[in-house]
Structure formats: C-alpha cells, structure tokens
Amino acid sequence: MLKSEARTVYLQKRAQLTLKQQAVWDDLLLIRVQQLPMPPLHSVFSYAAIARRKEISTDAILGYLEFRNPGVRFAYPVYDPVSSVMNAIWVDDETLFSINEFGISEPQNGPVAHPRELDLIFVPLLCFDERGYRVGYGKGVYDRYLKELRPDAMIVGLSYFEPVPRIADTDKFDVPLNYCITPQRIYEF
Template identity: 50%
Template sequence: MTKEEIRSVYKAKRAAIDPRQKLKLDDLLLLQFQQLDYAGVETLLTYWPMSGQAEPNTHLFSGYLRHMLPGLQIAYPVSDQPTSTFTAVLIDESTVYHTNSWGITEPTAGIPLDAAAIDLVLVPLLAFDEEGYRVGYGKGFYDRFLANCREDVVTMGFSYFPPVPRIADTGQFDVPLSYCITPDRIYEF
C-alpha cells in the first residue's frame, strides 16, 4: 500500500477504537516502553498527542522517563508551517502551551535545542512497516528534523496496530525508526 492509502486506513482504524479500550492500549504501550534501557538519555523530544486523532498518550512515556531520569531535559516541537520544519524547544514546569491551526499543541516560548543534542525522539505515526519506516501525516516535518540529528539518536514510534509488510512509496528522505512499540511487542530496526 502507498502512504496515502495507509493514512486513510489507519486514521479510520484509530478513530474506531473505543475510548475505554484506548486507555488499556496506552497502558500496554507503557508497559512495553518500560522494558527498554534508557541509560544515557539526557534529552528527549516528545510531542503532545493531537485531540481528535486518537494518538497514543505520549505524556505517559515522558512522565515515566521524567521519574526515572532525574535531570532529563524535555523538548517539544514548535512548527514553522510555511517551511514544513520545526524547532525543538525545551520546556519546564512553567511552560505555557497553545494549539496551532493544525491542532498541534506547542510551547509558546522556550529555549531552542540543537537537533544534535537530542538523545531520544518520540515520533508520531499512523502506521509503520516491517523495515521501520513510518507513515506520518504527510508534511515531512519529522524526516527533515531527524536528518539533522546525530547518527546515534534513538527514534521511537508507538502504534496500536502491528506493522504493515511494506510501505510501497518510501523515499530517499524517509528516516526509519530505531524502535516501534505496540501493545504486544517492541519492534527493533
């Protein structure tokens, strides 16, 4: 299937998940997430799950890491829609957020963080394939950003569903994940 076909199918599959079932699936994702070793992670780039998109609750994962890794620096993306790029911005307990015109919640201010300083990136996705490539929302923000990260940066996605065999139209600028976590298992690429 192509990215566009996958996008359509998986948006519908996620929308069909009962809210009570979604809470259970998020708990199962967290249990899988807790199985990995995060020694050496000092900086995390995460994202705010979009309301209405039934995205996995990334706050569970960043909360766990905050608890386990004292001193962890956490950043969120702040998008520049005209260029389809974003800047990682450090947050703290006083950070104020707003929701942009695409429904993405972002910090209103903060200290920009160099992409090369990030150790772990939680990457949004709609689906992923058996080679670690993902289908996002189609603007290429994350692939552009990840191209500027260190070669050893850990990239991680979360899906309520197992992988598709292959994304037919993966391109040269698509960046594969290091891991994708589902409620049943951890996929390492």
C-alpha cells in the first residue's frame, strides 16, 4: 500500500467510527498501554488529538503515566509552518493552549524540551505496517523530529486499526516505531 492510498483509506475508516466505538477502543488502548514494558519515565512527549479527525486522545493514558511516574514532565508539539520545524514545549497545569491554523491545539508558551530529554514519545498516525513504519499526514514533521531522539527513547504509535502488511514507499527519512498499540494487541518492532 502506498502512503497516499493509506491516507485516503484510513481517514475514511476513522471518519466512520462512532463515538461509542471510540470510547470502547480508547479504554482497550489504555489497558494495552498499562501492559507495555516501560522503565520509570521522567518525560513524555504527546500530541493533542484533533477530535474532528477522530484522532486517539492520549489524555487517559497520560493520566495513568503520571500516576505511575510521580513527577513526570509532559511536552506537546508546536509547529512552525514557515520553517516546517516542530518543537516540543514543556507544559504544566498552568499552560494555556490555543488552536493553530491546522486545527491543532498547541501550548501558547513554555520552555522548549530538547529531543534528547524525552523518554517516551507518542506519535500520531493514520496507519502503520508490520515493520513499524507509520503513515501520518504527509509533511514529514515527526520523522525529522524523531531523528533527534536518544537511541533508547521509546517511540510509540496508537492505532484503532491493525497494521497493513507493508507501506511500499517508505524511504531513508522515515523513522520506524518501537511499538504500536491497538485495542487488540501491542506490536513491537
């Protein structure tokens, strides 16, 4: 399957999900995350789900990780469309978020988290393949960022759907996931 084909198919599949399906699958995803072998975490990079695109919300998962790892810090992406650069921004309970031009909720301010400070990174995706490669929205923003992580950082995708056998047009710029979690199972790459 080509990335462009996967985008079309999986955007349509997500659009057809009901709120009830999402709620059940979100609960199952949280259970799977609780089964993921993780060292103690000091920092987690996540994303703010776009509800209208039926992206998987990480809110309950982050709550669990905070309970399990007291003092863990969280960062969220801020994207600069002029430079096509994404930065991770540390957030806390006082951080204000605003919606950017792409409909993504971003922290308004805060210190920048260096990629090498991050222990666990949740990456949004439309679909993934059996080798751990993901299809996003096509700008390559996350792949450029992921190349800057420490080698031991955990890159985790969340998907409502099982993998496709192979994304045919991956290239040297694509960074594979370490894990992808679906409601049915945990995939390790």
